[in-house]
């Protein structure tokens with residue numbers, strides 16, 4: 173099949189965005205396409221694929237995401253901003269309710285965070301800490317506590333965004349330690365129902381720095397749901413106040429975040445870039461995994477440059 177897509181990123185978390193409204197493929201095929209397009213040794217290379225899907229009576233449009241390993245997570249907040257932009261452009265709106273796999277989100281275009289940087293605000297929630305929601309086989313919520321069975325004596329906070337996150341506040345991020353822990357989660361230990369995203373978080377004054385080993389992907393430049401989870405966890409553990417805007421830095425850039433806490437229904441709002449890099453077409457066979465030549469049909473170098481200047 174010939175697949176048209178837009179290569180895009182949110183905070184350096186990069187994806188192939190597909191308008192899938194008229195594409196009727198089964199889940200296994202989408203998973204296979206995610207593997208092919210995400211393969212960094214293949215024609216494109218990305219952290220996953222994003223699908224803009226049709227709306228329904230409650231939502232203007234729908235959003236699905238597949239990780240680079242072909243699995244379909246519940247959400248992806250860096251990807252949601254890109255899909256929101258595609259939805260806005262397709263429908264001629266600048267705010268919408270979006271249907272996700274198991275939840276929904278409110279999205280709206282926001283004033284550009286820097287000149288030429290298309291910016292979207294997204295609100296999700298409620299964040300859940302019930303172990304059944306997070307998929308951690310422990311008796312009660314884990315808030316700033318060691319988890320028996322995890323090969324680390326760090327204190328974790330376990331949250332569902334609704335995808336599962338383990339957050340540890342650290343003095344300084346140790347990437348090797350993060351990768352080791354992430355790989356342990358990827359192995360699918362009995363303790364975790366469906367693996368987990370793992371993040372190390374530094375509190376930097378009234379802001380945060382977050383680095384994440386993503387489920388189904390590996391170490392990424394940014395993970396939006398992890399940044400939202402970290403903002404909520406900072407409030408939950410008393411490190412930063414709820415209800416206040418903060419900047420969440422990550423290796424790929426930054427977003428603004430505000431975790432509302434219990435008085436605000438445990439919602440979290442993120443505002444960040446939705447950068448379209450180029451549009452391409454590739455011939456591929458989801459059944460065999462064969463990918464043909466990639467044709468780039470439109471470059472958006474001005475946007476790429478605007479983001480690079482903004483994150484510097």
Ligand SMILES: N[C@@H](CCC[C@H](N)C(=O)O)C(=O)O
Nearest residue numbers: 245248249250335395396397
């Ligand atoms: N990069 C994402 C999260 C994508 C899903 C995640 N890997 C999972 O499996 O839960 C984000 O920006 O939130």
